[in-house]
Amino acid sequence: MTLPTDPCPCGRTGDRGALRAYAHCCGRYIDHWDEAPAPDAESLMRSRYTAFVRARADYLQATWHASTRPATLDFDAGARWLGLEVRGCRSTGPESAEVEFVARYRVGGRAVRLHERSRFVREAGRWYYVDGDIR
Numbered sequence: 001m002t003l004p005t006d007p008c009p010c011g012r013t014g015d016r017g018a019l020r021a022y023a024h025c026c027g028r029y030i031d032h033w034d035e036a037p038a039p040d041a042e043s044l045m046r047s048r049y050t051a052f053v054r055a056r057a058d059y060l061q062a063t064w065h066a067s068t069r070p071a072t073l074d075f076d077a078g079a080r081w082l083g084l085e086v087r088g089c090r091s092t093g094p095e096s097a098e099v100e101f102v103a104r105y106r107v108g109g110r111a112v113r114l115h116e117r118s119r120f121v122r123e124a125g126r127w128y129y130v131d132g133d134i135r
Contacts (some may be wrong), residue, residue: 079105086100116132
């Protein structure tokens, strides 16, 4: 069981370099999506990584743009997420952005490295994941 005080899986650090607690990092977006949407594309991407770690299909579906959202999501029960590195974030317009990241995980004893440049849009004050290019 994960506690709200446990370090957030996204790896974001605070001012003093310590890992932020889940409740004060991605948890505030994942657990309170209706009241507290992610304020920018990078925060949404980090929270989506954390949602994958925690198998939160509800949050992933809610933050996926309707034009590309899959009907269902499946999680590999044997996947062990190892870390996230954000390589860059850039605005691509007044309501759009890209985030480049590398997510590492292990499944079936095999290490996997997912390097993606993801596209996000903001509609009605909320950011949504649209799609991405695997690197």
